Amino acid sequence: MQTYHNTVGGKQADTADHQEIFNPATGASLGLAPLNSERDVNLAVDAARLAQNAWASVSDQERREAVARVAQVLEDNSEYLAGLITQEQGKPLSGPGSRFEMQACVGWTQVPSTLELPPEVVYEDDERKDVLYRRPLGVVAAIAPWNWPLMIAIWQIIPAIRMGNTVVLKPSEYTPIATLEMVRLINQVLPPGVVNTVSGDGRIGAALTSHPDINKIMFTGSESTGRRIIEASSRNLAPITLELGGNDAAIIMPGTDANAISEGLFWGAFLNAGQTCACIKRLYVHENDYDSVVAALSDLARQMPIGDGMDESNLIGPLQNKMQYQKVKELVTDACASGCDVMEFGAIPESGYFLPLTLVGNIRDGQRLVDEEQFGPALPIIRYGDLDAAIASANRLSAALGASVWSNSLEEAEWVAAKLEAGTVWVNQHGAIHPMVPFGGNKASGYGVEFGIEGLKAVTQARVMSIKK
Numbered sequence: 001m002q003t004y005h006n007t008v009g010g011k012q013a014d015t016a017d018h019q020e021i022f023n024p025a026t027g028a029s030l031g032l033a034p035l036n037s038e039r040d041v042n043l044a045v046d047a048a049r050l051a052q053n054a055w056a057s058v059s060d061q062e063r064r065e066a067v068a069r070v071a072q073v074l075e076d077n078s079e080y081l082a083g084l085i086t087q088e089q090g091k092p093l094s095g096p097g098s099r100f101e102m103q104a105c106v107g108w109t110q111v112p113s114t115l116e117l118p119p120e121v122v123y124e125d126d127e128r129k130d131v132l133y134r135r136p137l138g139v140v141a142a143i144a145p146w147n148w149p150l151m152i153a154i155w156q157i158i159p160a161i162r163m164g165n166t167v168v169l170k171p172s173e174y175t176p177i178a179t180l181e182m183v184r185l186i187n188q189v190l191p192p193g194v195v196n197t198v199s200g201d202g203r204i205g206a207a208l209t210s211h212p213d214i215n216k217i218m219f220t221g222s223e224s225t226g227r228r229i230i231e232a233s234s235r236n237l238a239p240i241t242l243e244l245g246g247n248d249a250a251i252i253m254p255g256t257d258a259n260a261i262s263e264g265l266f267w268g269a270f271l272n273a274g275q276t277c278a279c280i281k282r283l284y285v286h287e288n289d290y291d292s293v294v295a296a297l298s299d300l301a302r303q304m305p306i307g308d309g310m311d312e313s314n315l316i317g318p319l320q321n322k323m324q325y326q327k328v329k330e331l332v333t334d335a336c337a338s339g340c341d342v343m344e345f346g347a348i349p350e351s352g353y354f355l356p357l358t359l360v361g362n363i364r365d366g367q368r369l370v371d372e373e374q375f376g377p378a379l380p381i382i383r384y385g386d387l388d389a390a391i392a393s394a395n396r397l398s399a400a401l402g403a404s405v406w407s408n409s410l411e412e413a414e415w416v417a418a419k420l421e422a423g424t425v426w427v428n429q430h431g432a433i434h435p436m437v438p439f440g441g442n443k444a445s446g447y448g449v450e451f452g453i454e455g456l457k458a459v460t461q462a463r464v465m466s467i468k469k
Helices: 038-057 060-076 078-089 098-114 149-162 177-189 202-209 223-235 258-274 290-303 322-337 387-395 410-417 452-457
Strands: 006-008 011-013 017-022 029-035 120-124 128-136 139-143 166-170 195-197 216-220 240-243 248-252 280-286 341-345 357-361 378-384 402-406 424-427 460-468
Touching: 006 038, 006 177, 011 038, 029 078, 029 177, 038 128, 038 139, 038 166, 038 195, 038 202, 060 078, 060 098, 060 149, 060 177, 078 098, 078 149, 078 177, 098 149, 098 452, 139 149, 139 202, 149 166, 149 177, 149 216, 149 452, 166 202, 177 195, 202 223, 216 223, 223 240, 248 258, 248 387, 258 280, 258 290, 258 378, 258 402, 280 290, 280 387, 290 341, 290 357, 290 378, 322 341, 322 357, 322 378, 378 387, 402 410, 410 424, 452 460
Parallel strands: 139 166, 139 216, 166 195, 216 240, 248 280, 248 402, 280 378, 357 378, 402 424
Antiparallel strands: 006 011, 006 195, 017 029, 120 128, 128 460, 341 357
16 A cells, blocks of 8 residues: 655655545545654654745745746646545546646646736835835745645645745645645755645644744635634634635626536536535526526536546536535435435446535525535526525625626626625636636635736735835
């Protein structure tokens, strides 16, 4: 059985304890991943701290070139890492799956390597000149989730190192292997200690985020864990970027052509079997269009092959872990017991954490499948008669990561979009993130943004030089 390792100070790091990782589609063992101790966390932070001053002293151009080399390593190893993602996380190789995730890793590395954040003269007159500089914060603690384990890790790592910080990354205990291998590979083109890893459960995450030598925390995950990280950060006063999931609402405007938008709606809801923070998780449809929307989505769902993602004919994979599998099943069972119309599509394998693609109609605000983020392939479809009421329904929950409006009229859609409370509101698309466009949550979905120039600013400290002439 293969044993995987952390990378600390540019070298393979051994640990006494390990956990076995299994394929959620087949149950097959994938190998042993390290389970770290607090001592291991201290060693990783020490390595990052030791490397940080030298890395910050490297010229901006040299760091950009190093990040570009990381992008090339990711591209060269995309197929190997995509296979690990599929086996460990479950998303298929094909379609918007693990190869798609690796393409995103490359793109979200290439773009920051091209961006500049030069000093800015913020004020000048005859008597004074004030210049704003962006300096690295120091050591960044990055906590990545299990749904897009490599892509989101890259979102955290690359802006941080681009701006002269060093990183200690903890992957999810559910999906550590692919991430550890990615970090091992990119260390081939980075100075030792610039990117390090620790692995384990929430105790290791807590030890990392509360460590006195951590200067910035980046976390993607649940609201409950995010709140614990905020509490832990009181020990080091580290600024935090939090992306805490969402319960994204989509509103289809009356009279919108259902067939024209059905594919966008489908993947907006069922990307990665619904295990995406910015997925459509509540769909509001005008009562006159309800039947046509359900029919269009049903037609697509019937065609989608579900199964082991290593079979390239499959486009929908399993839930990643038993906990999530049971949660989604429970929410669908509750909807069924409440008299909702539960429509299931697709033949699913007998083994593995597979669920059918599920549309749930005759459902209302206040029911569990609507109010709780399901994070799985079950989409509640809520009828509305009054557009203002639909907007109020979309805004009624504390989760506010993303939302979308679908319409034949862009002018009308933009009017509705302006009224929705979310970090990003898409029009005639959903989840369409871009490495140059800031992305972050609103309300209980977190704070701070990632991507583009604003994402670079988030991993720096503003310093002003004020000069008397």
